[in-house]
Amino acid sequence: MMKADAVIVSAGKGQRFMEGRKKQFFSLGEKPILAHTLDRFDACPLIRSILLVVGREDQDYCLTEIIEKFRYRKISRIIPGGKQRQDSVRNGLDGLPGDAEIIVIHDGVRPFVTKEMIEESIRSAARFGAxxxxxPVKDTIKMAHPDGTVLKTLERESLWQAQTPQTFQASLIREAYLKATEDGYIGTDDASLVERLGKKIHILPGSYTNIKITTLEDLMLANLILKMRNHTKGEEE
Known part of the structure; x- marks a missing residue:
């Protein structure tokens, strides 16, 4: 199996969150949201190392209150993020070992990623590249005019809601980021940069519980998901 290294992106400013507090440090159960995410990657046997990207002002806090407190073993570096998510991921890619073969990119505020998702992503990226x-989207999606009226209804059967992890062969994602930087292109996710190279992106079904926590409503839902998982785990034990 190829060496897989993870970039966990957690440099968000939290503009959509209560009082501007950073969502990744809010408590979910007994831990910060970010710690739940790191738990999954630190425990995954196919992950060699984790590079954590956070705001420059949060580096010391993450070291003492998250990494040292919860005793993560695989976090190799904490590096500062950039102005936008794409800048933060690029910083992460630049900070990874030169011999990285598979790179797993994941949002720090998606705490319900599973071991199976991570491992399947790595195996599939080794085979397909990206x-x-x-x-699949569940709601009907409308394309809108700038004036707020409906332009057309999109074919729901062909629409998928992208999540993370997004996983790539290292040479491919590095080439995609280099090209985007040269062209001044800003994508909406990492895969969109690879698409520009004309490469196929393979889809693995995830889970509707693999939510990205960006609002207080998301946090409420996350607490319910966590309670359900803890209840199920308790019954199994």
């Missing part, structure tokens, strides 16, 4: 976790 893989995303995604789910």
């Amino acid at each position: 893989v995303i976790i995604a789910m």
Whole structure:
């Protein structure tokens, strides 16, 4: 199996969160959201190392209150993020070992990623080159005019909601980021940069519970998901 290294992106400013507090440090159960995410990657046997990207002002806090407190073994570096998510991921890619073969990119505020998602992503990326976790959209999607009226209804059967992890062969994602930087292109996710190279992106079904926590409503839902998982785990034991 190829060496897999993870970039966990957690440099968000939390503009959509209560009082501007950073969502990744809010408590979910007994731990910060970010710690739940790191738990999954630190425990995954196919992950060699984890590079954590956070705001420059949060580096010391993450070291003492998250990494040292919860005794993570695989976090190799904490590096500062950039102005936008794409800048933060690029910083992460630049900070990874030169011999990285598979790179797993994941949002720090998606705490319900599973071991199976991570491992399947790595295996599939080794085979195909580029893989995303995604789910079919459930709602009808409308394309809108700038004036707020409907332009057209999109074919729901062909629409998927992209999640993370998004996993790539290292040479491919590095080439995609280099090209995007040269062209001044800003994508909406990592896979969109690879698409520009004309490469196919393979889809692995994820889970509707693999939510990205960006609002207080998301946090409420996350607490319910956590309670359900803890209850199920308790019954199994």
